[in-house]
Amino acid sequence: MGQVPKAQQQEASARRPRLNRDAVLRAGVVLADQVGIDGFTMRTLSQELGVVPMALYKHVANKQELLEGMVDLVWAEVTEPDSGHGWKQAMRVRAASLRSALVTHRWAVGLMEAAGRPGLENLRQHNALLGCLRESGFSFRTTVHVTSLLDAYVYGFALQQKTLSFETPEESAAAAAATRDGESAEAAARYPYLLEVVGELAKEGYDYDAEFAVGLDVLLDGIETLRGSWRDG
Amino acid sequence: MGQVPKAQQQEASARRPRLNRDAVLRAGVVLADQVGIDGFTMRTLSQELGVVPMALYKHVANKQELLEGMVDLVWAEVTEPDSGHGWKQAMRVRAASLRSALVTHRWAVGLMEAAGRPGLENLRQHNALLGCLRESGFSFRTTVHVTSLLDAYVYGFALQQKTLSFETPEESAAAAAATRDGESAEAAARYPYLLEVVGELAKEGYDYDAEFAVGLDVLLDGIETLRGSWRDG
DNA sequence: ACCTGAACACCGTTCAAGT
DNA sequence: ACCTGAACACCGTTCAAGT
DSSP, rough: OOOOHHHHHHHHHHOOOEEEEHHHHHHHHHHHHHHHHHHHHHHHHHHTTTOOOGGGGTSSSSSSHHHHHHHHHHHHTTTOOOOGGOOHHHHHHHHHHHHHHHHTTTTGHHHHTSSSOOHHHHHHHHHHHHHHHTTTHHHHEEEEEHHHHHHHHHHHHHHHHHHOOOOHHHHHHHHHHHHSSOOOHHHHHSHHHHHHHHHHHHHHHOHHHHHHHHHHHHHHHHHHHHHHSSOOO | OOHHHHHHHHHHHSOOOOOOHHHHHHHHHHHHHHHHHHHHHHHHHHTTTTOOOGGGGOOOOOOOHHHHHHHHHHHHHHHOOOGGOOOHHHHHHHHHHHHHHHHHHHHOOOOOTTTOOHHHHHHHHHHHHHHHHTTTTTTTTHHHHOOOOOOHHHHHHHHHHHHHHHHTHHHHHHHHHHHSSSEEEEEEHHHHHHHHHHHHHHHHHHHHHHHHHHHHHHHHHHHHTTTTTOOOO
16 A cells, blocks of 8 residues: 555656766756746746755855856867867857857856856867967957957857847837837838838848858958967967 | 925925926936846836936836937937948948947847837937948948948957956856866966967957957958949949 | 835845645 | 655736825
């Protein structure tokens, strides 16, 4: 008679095979992906893990540390640059990988640079990036320029893609402005260029991947001119 | 006998000359500048205004709308591009202005693209930006490329500057990693390129303004090659 | 029209216990 | 060693009143 409850208990403990730090962090990433950063609380995460909220504090010091660990898991998804096919191609692949991670985990964009100490995966990733450029003949100084420039571009692009789209939101922005102004005609008079571009894009569409690639190639071409011209030896 | 309290009451009402939406938003910007986004709550803001928390809800619908209004006040600080001295110089001045606003109001960077509908100042600003480029001979398509690219760069750079510095935090990052690893020597073995660059920067220093300008000029030069080459008429 | 007071449903987190 | 329960000090926000 007591065997059925016992079996259920075993099944339950098999379904949640003991909590540890990594399991908490991974569940955090999954939950944040699903509900966004606003709906992500210690309490919802604990509920997802079938555990009482305070149980999490055995594995992470606090929410801040939890988020930092989650961000480092995102960094772990970014592939290290491989200079085998040249630095340009290596930068393209790495930028695409970082962008992909930021698009998948939209909540991470605002946390990557905001949090405290960078995690180990973050350090590993940037060490590899710097190494790829240094081994490709870039000077100290130029290497810093390039990493700063590329990361800024990827972050900024992901930040834009996160909500602002030239396709829909800007359009709805103009629509919203029109609503506020009471009349569409007045909005057209106030923001003629905005409406011009919005109208054109509504017809032609907007491809984020292509847009990102175009901007990145502009960057890489510009970087090529920097190479060797900036007190490099 | 009753005159003193009455005078004090008048003085108090003169010091806080009646709350309105604009006063709430401006006080919000000042408070967020001082305490950061985490310390910024409806309750601390109301306290700063010498009023009970619920009084704010007569002037803003909720915290989200309050933040959106504050962000639009930041946009109002950005100067519109003036194509009088050529589009390149216009873009330089506008990028510097946007960057300046984002550095002054560090809390705004994460909110600019995250919030809901863009505000009127945001629309005005982007309309002027698009107009400057269109009048300088850029096509619809190239104009979209350029605004996307420039904004991404400014956002991303501000995001980096917000916390991550190649001068101090990265250095402390390496130090932190060394601490975690138990030994500095092990960190040097694990992240050699990171430490190389960090060491070099510690000697030479890091100038954000110069770094920003260098990256921006790379962008503008690249953009110049796009001009006229992308199905422009 | 503008402000207040009390209250509600949530947070993150501490602390003393349980097993 | 790991998890729980009750509690504390905070949030944003609603609602009924006050002037």
